Amino acid sequence: MVKSTGLKRRDFISANDAVAYGVKLCRPEVIAAYPITPQTTVVEKLSEFIENKEMACEYLNVESEHSVMSAVMGASLMGCRTFTATSSQGLLYMCEMLHYVSGSRFPIVMMNANRTVAAPWNIFGDHRDSLAMRDSGWMQVYVENGQEALDTIIQAYKLAENPKVLTPVMVCLDGFVLTHTYELVDIPDQSAVDAFLPPFVTENKLDLAKPKSLCITAPPEWQTEFRYQQYEAMKEAKKLIPGIDKEFAAHFGRSHGGLIEEYRCEDAEYVLMAMGSVVGTSRLVVDKLREEGLKVGLVKVRFYRPFPKEELASIGSKVKAVGVIDRDISFGYEGALYADVKAALYNSQGTCPRTINFIAGLSGRDITKENLEMMYRKLIKAAQGQAEEEIQFVGLRWEQW
């Protein structure tokens, strides 16, 4: 039974539904999907929209995630705006195709419901899936709530399809914590989205009038030049992202902060940096500690690729200690976000504030307000010279935290 999907201007929906509404408003021409928890309700909702004629779009039920990405690439290289969504093992199964898409410069937008990767097998969220795809040539943006999820889908097409960028975007939502949590979400008018996001027009497509070969083989004499162009495209994207957020704000009255969003950082001495839903809880903790007179702040790292190096370095130059929350761990080193943040914080004089890497929220474990408060208190102690382990697993069963 397909239920009516009539929407109100402001509705109580899950972040997955918010993504589906965002996609619908962007008028993709081809969607291909394979179900995987906790992404599934996104592709169910989109198939409902299409069956109910609320959306004019070709919908392909494909037999695997590898084929999903191949199919949307097939449509994208014919000049269609496309969408798909995945999660965890599915994202890993697509890995090969992610490189084909980015290397051939097809501006596909995909939602990833962040979920840990097996083994041990688990359906709950952390960032190990998408961070494992760091070097796939896709942009990655991590959102905080359902509203940002919907808005970011619209922004993602604007960014990906810019002729100077032509690079795919992965919009990452924390599995269950966001994907299955209901909240009030403002759903923009179609006309407003149409005014912000024009139809997709590209030269980078198969065209009977101008036959050419795409996604070709490049020998050593040329491969570096293709890579350089991808590198330049990401640089261009980094320049454009703040402007797209501003333009979005002008159209829709909401801003999510471009590359990063700072919260009470103006005079902060101790700053936590994090991605995704934990940022929401962290705001409350910052408010509480500020009431105690502690100069704490928070940085939401929104884009992971392109990485906001200069923006983070600027904050780092003004504070005494930085903590980085990683919902992942790169075994044999440290958290993936931490490694990048720490590299960004070092200035040309070779100095850096005290830093601690908090490994937290793996495989869906809660990151509580108490955990976050403890992180800030550890940062303060570290800045005062107290010895602290650099890499700390938060809330381990056999340790007092």
Added chain:
Amino acid sequence: MVNVRNLPDQELFYGHKACQGCGAATAARLVLKITGERTFLAYPASCISTVSTIYLQMAFAVPSLTMAFPATGAVLSGMAAAVKAKKLENVTVLGIAGDGGTADIGLQALSGAVERGDKILYVCYDNEAYMNTGVQRSSLTPYGAWTTTTPIGENEDSFGKRKFKKNLFEIMMAHRIPYCATASVSYPVDFLNKIEKAKDTDGPSFIHVMAPCPTGWGFPSDRTIEIGRLAVETGLWYLAEYENNKVKMNLVPKTFKPVEEYLKKQKRFKHLTDEHIAIIEKHRDEEWATMGQRYGF
């Protein structure tokens, strides 16, 4: 009906780097003669991609792309969906892939595309091994064939591939595909007419074409057509069509030539003993007997 007189002069695949006498290149050239300029073409990592589209030299005169090895069926589905979305008419969405890219790593995507009923034409050129990487065993490599991964070693029972070819035609028929055929580059008129039928099929169509490989099989490059003919004449390859839930044999030899005539002309079989050859002959006879019963000829 396509015949020698009305065959288009137009070439849409030229200037490529295929080996002399390449059966796959011949197959691709013939296919494009029929599907023509209004073709969107995809091919996986394979001999065909390697000889056609290494930047800056592009050998296809139709819009084309190289796809990931396992992905040909799926990318064709996406392209076919785009054809619908963009309301393009009178076009062919064509895939050309080798035996490994079709029957092994690409089988899932091909099966998916066919099950969905997407309007695509998929041509598998069968050179019976992974020729692009230098002659390794695929599931379509025949019994007894030497490849670099089924070498002739010191083991007493070492005689090349120990298994018979997978039957791709029957796998595709099991999907109840609207049109499916086997063909050979050595029977071009038969092949061309099958392409024409496949092109006009409303839904997925599939052609499995035998494409002898002088380099991998070990025969002189001016003998490709002759070798392909011998495969059919000895009964080791057959020409058939499946449509409307019926199989039609296009050619049933009254008597088969001895399989040695085919095997002994190729280096990949030169180590085979009379015992092996007897096994191959017996297998052939059983296969034809089964087909005769099943398809009624």
